Amino acid sequence: MSDPSDPRDFADEPADDIDDDFDDLVGEATDLPQDLDSARSGETPTPDLAVIEAGSRTLRAVAGPPQGDPVPTRPEDPELDKALREVETELSTRWGETKLDPSVQRIAALMDVLGEPQRAYPSIHITGTNGKTSTARMIESLLAAFELRTGRYTSPHVQTITERISLDGAPISAERFIETYQDVKPYVELVDAREEYRLSFFEVLTAMAYAAFADAPVDAAVVEVGMGGTWDATNVIDGSVAVVTPIDLDHTDRLGETTGEIAGEKSGIIKQGATVILAQQPVDAAQVLLKKAVDVDATVAREGMEFGVVSREVAVGGQLLTLRGLGGEYDGIFLPLHGAHQAHNAAVALAAVEAFFGIGAEHARTLDVETVRRAFARTASPGRLEVVRSSPTVILDAAHNPHGARASAEAVSEAFGFSRLIGVVSTSGEKDARGLLEAFEPIFAEVVVTQNSTSRATDVDALAAVAVEVFGEDRVVVEPRLPDALETAITLAEEEAEYGGAGVLVTGSIFTVGDARLLLKRG
Numbered sequence: 001m002s003d004p005s006d007p008r009d010f011a012d013e014p015a016d017d018i019d020d021d022f023d024d025l026v027g028e029a030t031d032l033p034q035d036l037d038s039a040r041s042g043e044t045p046t047p048d049l050a051v052i053e054a055g056s057r058t059l060r061a062v063a064g065p066p067q068g069d070p071v072p073t074r075p076e077d078p079e080l081d082k083a084l085r086e087v088e089t090e091l092s093t094r095w096g097e098t099k100l101d102p103s104v105q106r107i108a109a110l111m112d113v114l115g116e117p118q119r120a121y122p123s124i125h126i127t128g129t130n131g132k133t134s135t136a137r138m139i140e141s142l143l144a145a146f147e148l149r150t151g152r153y154t155s156p157h158v159q160t161i162t163e164r165i166s167l168d169g170a171p172i173s174a175e176r177f178i179e180t181y182q183d184v185k186p187y188v189e190l191v192d193a194r195e196e197y198r199l200s201f202f203e204v205l206t207a208m209a210y211a212a213f214a215d216a217p218v219d220a221a222v223v224e225v226g227m228g229g230t231w232d233a234t235n236v237i238d239g240s241v242a243v244v245t246p247i248d249l250d251h252t253d254r255l256g257e258t259t260g261e262i263a264g265e266k267s268g269i270i271k272q273g274a275t276v277i278l279a280q281q282p283v284d285a286a287q288v289l290l291k292k293a294v295d296v297d298a299t300v301a302r303e304g305m306e307f308g309v310v311s312r313e314v315a316v317g318g319q320l321l322t323l324r325g326l327g328g329e330y331d332g333i334f335l336p337l338h339g340a341h342q343a344h345n346a347a348v349a350l351a352a353v354e355a356f357f358g359i360g361a362e363h364a365r366t367l368d369v370e371t372v373r374r375a376f377a378r379t380a381s382p383g384r385l386e387v388v389r390s391s392p393t394v395i396l397d398a399a400h401n402p403h404g405a406r407a408s409a410e411a412v413s414e415a416f417g418f419s420r421l422i423g424v425v426s427t428s429g430e431k432d433a434r435g436l437l438e439a440f441e442p443i444f445a446e447v448v449v450t451q452n453s454t455s456r457a458t459d460v461d462a463l464a465a466v467a468v469e470v471f472g473e474d475r476v477v478v479e480p481r482l483p484d485a486l487e488t489a490i491t492l493a494e495e496e497a498e499y500g501g502a503g504v505l506v507t508g509s510i511f512t513v514g515d516a517r518l519l520l521k522r523g
Contacts, residue, residue, distance in 0.1 A: 075174045084174045095200035102231040107203045113187045117214035123221040123237045127229045127266040128245025130404045131345045134381040138349035145375035151213035154224040158514045165209045180208045206233040230268025242270045243277045247285040248403035260284030267292035275299045275355040307351040312343045326360030338385045339411025383513040392493040392502040398510040402435030419501030422489040423447040425508040428456045437470045448477045450485035452512040
């Protein structure tokens with residue numbers, strides 16, 4: 001049977017063989033009768049849709065809880081932890097992720113001496129301004145549900161560097177991370193000696209991910225760009241599917257001052273003959289992306305046209321969706337993530353996986369709906385409206401720009417009935433802190449301004465000055481240390497008599513979320 005992980009293999013097979021192979025794939029992955037028409041008509045066993053539509057508790061019980069915390073902790077073995085810290089220290093001597101040279105010359109040279117590991121498997125490449133990591137996790141979950149071995153590369157990390165590189169849906173172990181670094185280190189040093197500048201932190205991590213995926217080996221890689229697209233270190237792959245999540249203003253000093261200019265940089269991941277999955281975009285961004293697709297003879301599927309969200313309802317612990325994919329509709333999908341933006345991410349992820357399997361092009365059919373439901377029900381996205389404590393409820397969200405903050409504010413209002421919500425905010429210095437605070441102002445009764453543990457954090461006094469302009473002096477509290485800020489916010493939330501209606505939202509940066517997650521002992 002042809003390898004289902006590479007849809008290009010189907011092109012060389014007769015039509016009848018293609019149908020048989022795809023039916024076999026679905027049958028093996030779901031242990032259901034190999035009759036997709038019967039499955040779509042509801043003749044195979046399915047959960048009671050009436051129960052699903054009435055509430056999500058039954059479906060969540062069937063799917064089972066996520067298998068442990070998807071965010072790893074530090075190694076318990078002191079010697080292993082020491083070895084991992086030594087690797088982290090070596091990596092920290094290189095250019096950080098905020099210092100960039102717009103070129104793929106060095107990473108391409110490294111891939112060459114490593115033997116081009118990134119070409120050992122097909123890839124789905126993801127760019128955009130917001131939603132990349134959540135979409136990547138959904139794609140990974142869907143591919144895994146169809147029994148493909150997956151590799152996922154995302155950034156930045158929430159708590160531990162090893163979470164950036166995942167195999168089979170789980171971050172690689174500290175041992176494997178160290179081994180992979182030691183394997184590529186001689187080649188990194190070789191390229192360092194040849195180039196004007198040493199390879200950066202992100203370039204070395206990218207090479208480690210591609211090498212780990214080839215060594216596994218994986219059937220498919222899900223790769224999130226670090227920044228932009230054209231010159232991003234990840235862009236030495238030729239993704240058979242290119243995904244562009246919503247584009248908005250962020251990193252304007254490097255990517256451009258309009259969404260159209262930013263789209264020009266991000267369009268660099270669209271390769272010759274690829275399938276492009278476009279989330280809803282600003283008009284100027286859409287025009288740029290569509291032009292690039294035409295230039296390289298890529299096939300385009302647009303949210304709202306070829307695929308999208310048909311309906312969504314708030315449910316206990318998430319939402320219930322009906323999605324329209326490239327091959328048809330998928331109903332009764334429980335997504336354990338909050339907000340309309342996550343529903344749209346789910347639609348994009350589903351279309352990307354359909355495209356990967358040739359749905360909508362070679363195959364005019366849907367994927368098995370039970371398998372799709374199971375995959376989405378098991379999706380987790382740490383630090384994205386993640387509830388980590390109750391009484392009062394404490395939520396962590398990695399919104400770090402105005403576009404993301406507006407989506408999060410809308411989602412919190414929709415999913416949680418807070419009568420009093422306190423914000424804890426620390427941003428990174430290069431971000432639009434005013435725009436982010438303005439997005440949250442309507443839903444925060446008060447905001448506690450603080451500073452996370454990274455060198456990139458906005459100075460707390462500078463952030464407080466902006467917060468006072470947005471909220472007014474009476475609604476702003478300043479706590480330079482995050483532990484104190486969390487304690488103060490929880491106290492403020494509890495001041496209201498309606499104890500159950502109080503909440504705390506920690507936001508502003510993935511680094512703020514990571515620090516808070518550790519402090520609240522989630523990891």
